Amino acid sequence: xxxxxxxxxxxxxxxxxxxxxxxxxxxxxxxxxxxxxxxxxxxxxxxxxxxxxxxxxxxxxxxxxxxxxxxxxxxxxxxxxxxxxxxxxxxxxxxxxxxxxxxxxxxxxxxxxxxxxxxxxxxxxxxxxxxxxxxxxxxxxxxxxxxxxxxxxxxxxxxxxxxxxxxxxxxxxxxxxxxxxxxxxxxxxxxxxxxxxxxxxxxxxxxxxxxxxxxxxxxxxxxxxxxxxxxxxxxxxxxxxxxxxxxxxxxxxxxxxxxxxxxxxxxxxxxxxxxxxxxxxxxxxxxxxxxxxxxxxxxxxxxxxxxxxxxxxxxxxxxxxxxxxxxxxxxxxxxxxxxxxxxxxxxxxxxxxxxxxxxxxxxxxxxxxxxxxxxxxxxxxxxxxxxxxxxxxxx
Amino acid sequence: xxxxxxxxxxxxxxxxxxxxxxxxxxxxxxxxxxxxxxxxxxxxxxxxxxxxxxxxxxxxxxxxxxxxxxxxxxxxxxxxxxxxxxxxxxxxxxxxxxxxxxxxxxxxxxxxxxx
Numbered sequence: 172x173x174x175x176x177x178x179x180x181x182x183x184x185x186x187x188x189x190x191x192x193x194x195x196x197x198x199x200x201x202x203x204x205x206x207x208x209x210x211x212x213x214x215x216x217x218x219x220x221x222x223x224x225x226x227x228x229x230x231x232x233x234x235x236x237x238x239x240x241x242x243x244x245x246x247x248x249x250x251x252x253x254x255x256x257x258x259x260x261x262x263x264x265x266x267x268x269x270x271x272x273x274x275x276x277x278x279x280x281x282x283x284x285x286x287x288x289x290x291x292x293x294x295x296x297x298x299x300x301x302x303x304x305x306x307x308x309x310x311x312x313x314x315x316x317x318x319x320x321x322x323x324x325x326x327x328x329x330x331x332x333x334x335x336x337x338x339x340x341x342x343x344x345x346x347x348x349x350x351x352x353x354x355x356x357x358x359x360x361x362x363x364x365x366x367x368x369x370x371x372x373x374x375x376x377x378x379x380x381x382x383x384x385x386x387x388x389x390x391x392x393x394x395x396x397x398x399x400x401x402x403x404x405x406x407x408x409x410x411x412x413x414x415x416x417x418x419x420x421x422x423x424x425x426x427x428x429x430x431x432x433x434x435x436x437x438x439x440x441x442x443x444x445x446x447x448x449x450x451x452x453x454x455x456x457x458x459x460x461x462x463x464x465x466x467x468x469x470x471x472x473x474x475x476x477x478x479x480x481x482x483x484x485x486x487x488x489x490x491x492x493x494x495x496x497x498x499x500x501x502x503x504x505x506x507x508x509x510x511x512x513x514x515x516x517x518x519x520x521x522x523x524x525x526x527x528x529x530x531x532x533x534x535x536x537x538x539x540x541x542x543x544x545x546x547x548x549x550x551x552x553x554x555x556x557x558x559x560x561x562x563x564x565x566x
Numbered sequence: 567x568x569x570x571x572x573x574x575x576x577x578x579x580x581x582x583x584x585x586x587x588x589x590x591x592x593x594x595x596x597x598x599x600x601x602x603x604x605x606x607x608x609x610x611x612x613x614x615x616x617x618x619x620x621x622x623x624x625x626x627x628x629x630x631x632x633x634x635x636x637x638x639x640x641x642x643x644x645x646x647x648x649x650x651x652x653x654x655x656x657x658x659x660x661x662x663x664x665x666x667x668x669x670x671x672x673x674x675x676x677x678x679x680x681x
Contacts, residue, residue, distance in 0.1 A: 212594040212604035222609035223631040251629055256603035306639035308649055352629050355658020386595065386604045421656070 213385040215242040220310055224248035224349075225387060228315035234459045234478050237506060237515055238290070239318030241380050246387045247295050247316060247401070249359050249422075254348040254407045257391055264330070264375065264392065268344075268413035271335030278377065278391055284325035284333075287374055291397035291511035292319050292480045293404060296427060296449050299555030305440055307552040314457050319478070319513045322395045324376035328369050330411065336365065342418040343368040345394055348407035357421035361403050363396070365413065372397050372511070375408060397511035398483025400449050400553075402427050423448055428551070435554045436547035443549070451482035453556040454541055456489050456516070456534035463561040467528075472521045475502075480513035481536035488535055491518040495529035495560070496544070502532070510537075522565040533558045611636055618672030621665050629657060635677060642681045643674035 208216040209227065217227035227246040233239055259278050267273040295316035297309050310316070331343070342362045350358055367373075376395045377384065384390040389406030396403040402422075429435040430443035435453075437443045456479040467473055475493070479486045485507070490499040505515035522528060535541040546557040594605045611633040613619055626635070641649070647670045653659045654666055661669065 209607070209609055211606060219609065219633065220637055221631055221633045222611070223606075225606070255606060256601060259600040259602075261600075301639075306641075308638050308641060308645065311637050311639065351657070353658050353660070356629060357656075383602075386602060390602060 211246070211387060213242060214246065214387060215240075217243065217246070218315060220312070224251050224253055226310055227387075228312055229318060231314060231457075231459055231462065233318075234314075234457065235476065235515075237319065237508065237513075238380060239320055241320075241382060241385055241388070244293070244318040244320060244379070244385075244388055245295065245316045247310065248349060248387075248406070250349045250351045250356060252350045252352055253387075254390070255386065257348070257386070257407070259391060262391055262409070264408060264411065266330060266334040266411045266413075269337045269340045269415050270331075270413050271337060274334040276330065276333065281325050281330070281375065281377060281392065284329045286323060287326055288321055288323040289372060289374065289395070289397055289511055290319060290321045290508040291395060292317060292452070292513050293395075293401045294318075294452055294480075296400040296402050296553045297551070297555075300552035302546070302555060302557070303548060303552045304546065305548075307550060309552050319480075319508075320379050321381065321508075322374060322376040322397075323378035323381070324374040324392065324395065326371065327373040327375055327394065328371060330375055331368065331413070334413070336369075336413055339415050340365045340413045341416055342414045344410075344412045344414060344418050345403075345405040345408060346410040346412075347389070347393075347405045348409055359405070359422050360418075360420055361405050362414075362418035362423055363403060367396075399451055402449060427553075429553055430549055434543075434547050436549050439548040441550075449553055452480070453554045454481035454486075454534050454536045455479065455556045456532040456542065456559070458530060458532050458559060458561050461530070461561070461563050463563075465563045467522055467563050467565045469522050469525050469565050472519055475518040475520050475530060475532075477516055477532055478513040479516055479532075479534035481534070481540060483510055484536040484538050484540065485510040486514050486534055487537050487539075489514075489516040490533050490535075491516075491520075492531040492533075493520055493522070493528050496531055496558075499533070525565050528563050528565055530561050530563060531558055609633075614676040616672055616676050618668040618675075621661070621668045622672055625659055625661050625665065625669065626653070628659065629653075635673065638677060640677060640679045641674075642679045643670070646670055646673040646678060649673075 207219045209219040210216045220226035225246050225248055229243050229245045233243045263275040265275050298312050298316035300309055301311040301313055343365055344360050344362045346360045374395045375392050377392045392408050393406045394404050427449050428446035429449045430437050431445040431447045458477040460476050479489045489502040491502050492499045502516035502518045533542050542556050542558045544558050596603050613632050650670045
């Protein structure tokens, strides 16, 4: 058999086989809700949301690992003209605006700056949007618009200092190679307040997991704003501009805004009075195994496991319930790769008797931020972090 | 089946160490000198048949594939109208009022809640 066919077959069936291996019996909903898998360049088979521009979701089983493989990381572009060919001898990172000088950095120049690495969760603002009730339009992601990757590159601070930020600077904008098919389509330009842009941990990354970025994840360089939603992690970065006023073009306003209150939420179905740009990620835990609807055997041990992360403050603990939230057990945490990484958590469970069980997990970060038991609604479908429940059948 | 299961688990075990591996086997990515290029596949998602479909296929696809439509939750007509209005007024979809209405009607009839 053709290697590609074999691989396709393997990937389409792997979720089922791993569930079987882990649980010792067949899940009951193998064929329910089947999703279309597609394979794009430098990528493995991923769940198709849209093809042009591409939006691809990572199948849940990849989150059994601490690091998400490059070929499995989700893909999300906004505008149809995405870069499909980049000549590094021509590519430059241009820095200008309210700076002492205009600077054009080649990839070699960028690599001469101090090289730093962080493992950081990348998560789409709309990850989990499909769980909102009432439903909201937009990319209908389940939990696969996220991943945990080791990013390597130059500090944004060093890049900005190469140009020299002048007094009176307010915002810094970031633009990449993508563009809209009509001149009327607003170009994807994002901004950060200048103080945020000068923080130590923001990098212009040219490597993911030790390899050059894949084209679909932003080759040759992208912004990495650890702890913040991926809307700021501009791909195929080419232009950085320092401004003396607040930047409020389309993709900063009205797009990617959240209600201006502590929960970032409003009464379901209503519109917020005041909004702010989305920013730091909320605290989340996601159950990876067992999967929703799995069949388990009574008295047979099963490992409940998943991932947990927060917007840059590390995870203090994860608690797991197997009785619909009546009692909670502290999960074991896996290796700690720093405050921006996710941790894997594990809870060994031996279902005592047959029946339906509701499994829940709840993470709390080091500054006490946790997850709500009711969903917090907002009109764009952002910040999803409700305590998730999965049901399993024990026989 | 048992054999297949064994090999699947083996492949997972071997695969789990390959976080750093890029898929160099795929011919749809090439590096020539300093240039890296990819070729994206054509992925077609058919729309439901109905009056106005031709306006959707002729205009909405200037900016995005039809799966943007299939992906959305079923929405009442008012929400579809708001979405189409955003595409026309904010993004500049080049349709006249009659075409815009035909698109709204088509989406509400075929991808709506019926309300």
